[in-house]
Amino acid sequence: MENLALVSGLSALAAGLLIxxxxxxxxxxFGLLGGKFLEGVARQPELTPILTLRMFLMAAFxxxxxxxxxxxxxxxxxxxxxxxxxxxxxxxxxxx
Amino acid sequence: xxxxxxxxxQYVQHHLEHLTFDLKTWKLGxxxxxxxxxxxxxxxxxxxxxxxGFLRFVARRPTSGIPGxxxxxxxxxxxxxxxxxxxxxxGKSKLxxxxxxxxxxxxxxMNAMDLLPVDLIPRLLGFADxxxxxxxxxxxxxxxFAMSLxxxxxxxxxxxxxxxxxxxxxxxxKPFGPYLFPVNIIFxxxxxxxxxxxxxxxxxxxxFAGELIFxxxxxxxxxxxxxxxxxxxxxxxxxxxxxxxxxxMLTVVYLSMAHDTH
Numbered sequence: 001m002e003n004l005a006l007v008s009g010l011s012a013l014a015a016g017l018l019i020x021x022x023x024x025x026x027x028x029x030f031g032l033l034g035g036k037f038l039e040g041v042a043r044q045p046e047l048t049p050i051l052t053l054r055m056f057l058m059a060a061f062x063x064x065x066x067x068x069x070x071x072x073x074x075x076x077x078x079x080x081x082x083x084x085x086x087x088x089x090x091x092x093x094x095x096x
Numbered sequence: 097x098x099x100x101x102x103x104x105x106q107y108v109q110h111h112l113e114h115l116t117f118d119l120k121t122w123k124l125g126x127x128x129x130x131x132x133x134x135x136x137x138x139x140x141x142x143x144x145x146x147x148x149g150f151l152r153f154v155a156r157r158p159t160s161g162i163p164g165x166x167x168x169x170x171x172x173x174x175x176x177x178x179x180x181x182x183x184x185x186x187g188k189s190k191l192x193x194x195x196x197x198x199x200x201x202x203x204x205x206m207n208a209m210d211l212l213p214v215d216l217i218p219r220l221l222g223f224a225d226x227x228x229x230x231x232x233x234x235x236x237x238x239x240x241f242a243m244s245l246x247x248x249x250x251x252x253x254x255x256x257x258x259x260x261x262x263x264x265x266x267x268x269x270k271p272f273g274p275y276l277f278p279v280n281i282i283f284x285x286x287x288x289x290x291x292x293x294x295x296x297x298x299x300x301x302x303x304f305a306g307e308l309i310f311x312x313x314x315x316x317x318x319x320x321x322x323x324x325x326x327x328x329x330x331x332x333x334x335x336x337x338x339x340x341x342x343x344x345m346l347t348v349v350y351l352s353m354a355h356d357t358h
Contacts, residue, residue: 057345060338061298068301071308078312079108 007087011076018073022066029062104315111214111311113228114236125227133236140233143205147198173201180345185352192351195250199243200344203299206233207336210306211329214314234339235303237296244296247347251291254354291350295343302339306332 037055041048102110114133118126124134154170163171177197185192209232217231233239255263267284268277306328313325 056338057342060302060335060342063335064298064302067305068297071301071305074305074308074312075108078104078315079112079308080105 003087003091004084007083008081011081011083015073015076018069018076022069022073026062026066030059033058033062107315108308108311110228111218112230112308114230115226115228133230133238135229135231136233136236136239139209139231140202140206140239143209143233144202147201147205173197177344180341181348184345184349185355187352187355189351189355192348195351196344196348199347200340203234203243203343204336204340206239207303207340209233210235210303210310210332210336214307214310232303232307234299235307237300240296240300241292243343244292244299247295247350248288248292251288251350251354254351258355291346295346299339299343302335306335 033055037051040051115124115135116126116131117124117134118128119130119132120126151170154166158167174197177200178193181193181196212231218226218229221229230236259266268274268280270280271283272280309328310325310332313321313328316324
């Protein structure tokens with residue numbers, strides 16, 4: 001039972017870290033990307049359509065792995081926690 | 097799963113399971129290597145057939161005068177794809193532009209399946225006693241890896257076809273010169289191997305995340321689903337378009353890299 005509490009607490013922490021670190025990384029990435037984009041547009045406004053396209057392309061690159069990590073975190077939070085399942089199976093086998 | 101109450105975890109789990117088909121016993125269900133995900137196959141093939149039929153239907157009746165709305169729509173897409181291909185690929189190839197068009201439309205429509213309500217099709221098929229049905233093909237790593245591996249084989253094919261005997265020389269001498277050839281070979285292997293992996297995982301991860309968030313929104317009480325659901329759906333329209341566009345662009349860029357002789 002203690003193990004179960006420990007593991008669920010730790011996996012809550014892990015899910016929180018997954019979501020928060022992904023958000024942190026994309027935040028920095030989007031800040032740099034958007035800042036550079038605005039700089040570029042301010043310097044050469046006639047390039048705006050090309051730069052917008054490229055910016056969205058890069059935005060998806062920045063976004064991709066954060067989205068994966070956020071979904072893994074949410075999965076741990078809400079759907080199913082494989083670590084808890086592992087702990088319960090171990091506990092069952094030791095009891096029996 | 098309307099028959100009895102289930103927990104949140106079970107609801108999410110239920111939505112993440114595929115309708116599988118065992119090729120050995122020729123029955124639904126089962127696990128292992130000889131099992132295909134029937135839902136992914138059916139939905140993606142139906143969408144592919146729809147694209148073929150739609151484009152053919154439009155192409156069969158072009159008007160020389162004022163084009164209809166449908167023809168305009170298709171021409172906008174064609175021009176967009178052609179422009180993007182011309183920007184990053186400068187050689188002559190009859191394959192690349194149609195390939196890019198097919199990838200863009202196919203991936204876009206497969207991603208757009210995500211905008212259907214999460215319970216709609218599983219519930220409808222539930223009346224016909226179909227236990228699981230995942231309607232979004234690109235949230236299945238098998239589908240995305242199938243596409244990215246096809247692109248990978250095309251890259252290898254064009255590397256060999258265009259460069260011929262220069263290819264071994266390029267592998268051995270780029271980027272550090274002939275004296276560091278083991279490092280060069282390892283670098284080349286990593287570079288080529290990462291391409292299909294990142295292509296497939298990017299698309300899969302984005303779509304899986306989007307799907308999961310829709311499922312989690314569906315777990316909210318009915319009166320509070322509208323706001324987060326509509327916000328996420330509007331954001332997701334952007335995501336699915338950009339993911340389809342990126343898959344297309346990267347395919348074109350990789351293939352043009354395979355055509356470039358150093």
